[in-house]
Every structure is written in C-alpha cells, then in structure tokens.
Amino acid sequence: MAISNKPIVWGPFAAGGTLTAFLTPVLILLTLLAALGHAPDLLAHDRLHAFAGHWLAKVAIAGVVFLSLWSAAHRLRITCYDLGIRADTVVASIVYAVALAGTGASVLYLTRI
Amino acid sequence: MAEEVSRKPYVREMTSEWIFRHPRYLRYMTREFSCLFIGGWTLLMVWGLKQLAEGPAAWAAFLDCLKSPASIVFHVLALAFAVYHSITWFNLTPKALPLQVGEEFVPDVAISGAHFGAWAVLSLVVLYLAGAF
Numbered sequence: 001m002a003i004s005n006k007p008i009v010w011g012p013f014a015a016g017g018t019l020t021a022f023l024t025p026v027l028i029l030l031t032l033l034a035a036l037g038h039a040p041d042l043l044a045h046d047r048l049h050a051f052a053g054h055w056l057a058k059v060a061i062a063g064v065v066f067l068s069l070w071s072a073a074h075r076l077r078i079t080c081y082d083l084g085i086r087a088d089t090v091v092a093s094i095v096y097a098v099a100l101a102g103t104g105a106s107v108l109y110l111t112r113i
Numbered sequence: 114m115a116e117e118v119s120r121k122p123y124v125r126e127m128t129s130e131w132i133f134r135h136p137r138y139l140r141y142m143t144r145e146f147s148c149l150f151i152g153g154w155t156l157l158m159v160w161g162l163k164q165l166a167e168g169p170a171a172w173a174a175f176l177d178c179l180k181s182p183a184s185i186v187f188h189v190l191a192l193a194f195a196v197y198h199s200i201t202w203f204n205l206t207p208k209a210l211p212l213q214v215g216e217e218f219v220p221d222v223a224i225s226g227a228h229f230g231a232w233a234v235l236s237l238v239v240l241y242l243a244g245a246f
Contacts, residue, residue, distance in 0.1 A: 014209075020151050021202035021228075025195040026236040028154055030243055032188040035179040041244030045172040048165060061162070065155060072152030079145040084127035099152075106159045112166035 009074060009096075016071025019064065049113060058110045065106040069099035147198040150191040203228040 034043050042048055051057055073095035080091045132142045164175035178184060206228055207221035240246060 017198075017202055020195070021199040022232055022235055023239070024151055024154070025192060025199055026239045027158075028188060028192045028195050029236075029240070030245065031154075031158075031179060032185075032192055033245060034176055035185045035188050037180060039176060040240075042242070043176070045165070045169045048172075052162070052165060065159060068155040069152060072148040072155065075145055075148035076152065079142070079148065082142070082145070083129040086127065102156055102159050106162050109159070109162040109166045113162070 012067055012070040013074040014071075016067035016069075016074075019067045020071060023064065024068065052110065052113045058113070062103065062107050062110060066099070066103040069102045070096075073099040143194075144197060144201045147194040150187075150194040151198065153187070154191045154195075199232060203232065 030040055030043065033040055042051065052061060077088070077092050077095050081088055085091060132138050161175050164171040179188075203225050207219075207224040210224065212219040212224060
C-alpha cells in the first residue's frame with residue numbers, strides 16, 4: 001500500500017473545522033463588539049495581557065490559531081481546485097506555508113507577552 | 114489514426130461557471146468561502162497578538178483599527194460566514210460520526226441537536242467570561 005500523507009493533512013482540518021464551528025463565531029462577536037465601540041472587559045489591555053500571560057492560555061491560543069489557519073488553508077486549497085485551478089502542488093504549498101507562518105508568528109508574539 | 118488521437122487527448126475545460134448551475138452548488142461554495150473569512154479573521158488576531166505584546170499604545174491602535182468602517186463590514190460578513198460554517202458542520206456531524214447504541218443508530222437530529230446545544234452554551238459561557246454582559 002502506498003504511503004499517504006492524507007491523514008496528516010486531513011486530521012488538523014477536521015479538528016480545526018470542529019473547533020472553528022464551536023468557537024470562531026463567538027470570538028468574532030467579541031471583536032465585532034469592540035469594533036462597534038462596546039469592547040468587552042476582557043479586551044482591555046491589562047486584562048488580556050494578564051490572560052495571555054499564563055502558559056496554559058498561550059498553548060490554547062497557539063493551538064486555536066494553528067487549527068483555524070490549517071483548516072482554512074485546506075479548505076481554500078480544495079476550493080481553488082473546484083474553481084478550476086489545477087496547480088494543486090503550488091496552491092497547497094502556498095496555503096499551508098501561510099498557515100504555518102501565521103502559527104509561527106503567533107508563537108513568537110506569545111513568547112513576548 | 115488511432116495514434117493521432119492518443120497524441121491529442123481531450124482535456125475537458127474546467128471553469129468556475131458550474132457554481133451557478135444549481136442552488137446546491139452555490140450553497141456548497143458559500144460554505145467553502147467561509148474559509149477566507151475564518152482564515153482572514155485569524156490572521157487579523159495574530160496581528161492583534163503582536164500589538165498586545167508591544168504594549169498599551171499599540172493595543173489601543175489595534176482597537177482603533179477595528180473600529181474602521183471596512184473592519185466593521187468585514188466583521189459582520191465574517192460572523193455570518195462563520196455561523197454558516199458552524200451550521201453546516203454540525204449538520205454534517207452525524208454523517209461523519211454515526212453513533213450506534215445497541216442495535217439502533219442514534220438519530221441524526223439528536224447528534225446535530227446535541228452539537229447545536231453545546232455550541233449555544235459554549236458561546237454564552239465565552240461571552241459571560243469575556244464580560245460582554
């Protein structure tokens with residue numbers, strides 16, 4: 001049987017899809033409230049800084065960022081194929097690279113908090 | 114003759130026109146396009162982490178950027194697409210995770226319903242913990 005990398009790509013996609021289904025709408029609602037000038041207490045600098053300063057929160061934030069970006073990247077790759085872009089290797093390389101770069105950047109910023 | 118034919122294989126032209134052939138295809142693409150908004154919003158939050166790490170002034174500038182009209186439009190669209198993703202995801206969950214108890218399969222509506230319920234509770238808990246109300 002040929003060795004496939006499909007489970008490695010698809011696993012985080014399914015996990016990210018589930019996570020974003022449960023969590024992303026309410027998180028977007030929080031930043032939408034901030035955008036409308038009704039920022040929730042948590043989004044005050046000191047409170048959010050203290051929250052993100054805990055190692056457990058750092059791990060959770062990095063995990064959420066990775067799974068969200070990866071599942072979005074995977075879905076974008078499939079969408080590009082559906083829209084007639086057949087250069088799948090190029091598309092896959094770009095979208096997964098962006099997802100990993102975004103995750104790396106968030107880890108870097110979290111270490112500075 | 115046969116050789117000539119095999120040298121020039123028929124490559125079916127693939128365009129994005131098929132999306133509009135059936136409402137079902139359009140709904141499928143709407144769901145798939147949610148990735149642009151979920152991914153885009155997440156990248157925006159990564160930038161927010163950078164601003165948060167840089168200090169109160171940088172964080173205040175980030176919050177000010179969120180208040181721009183373009184950001185508000187983006188947030189409203191992103192929220193709509195994210196909710197649509199959640200609905201389609203939970204509706205599909207019974208297909209991905211069929212649950213058998215004894216001889217019977219748990220009805221799809223029970224599995225979806227449990228997920229929708231958990232989603233509602235979790236959202237309220239997050240809003241409460243964040244001090245939104």
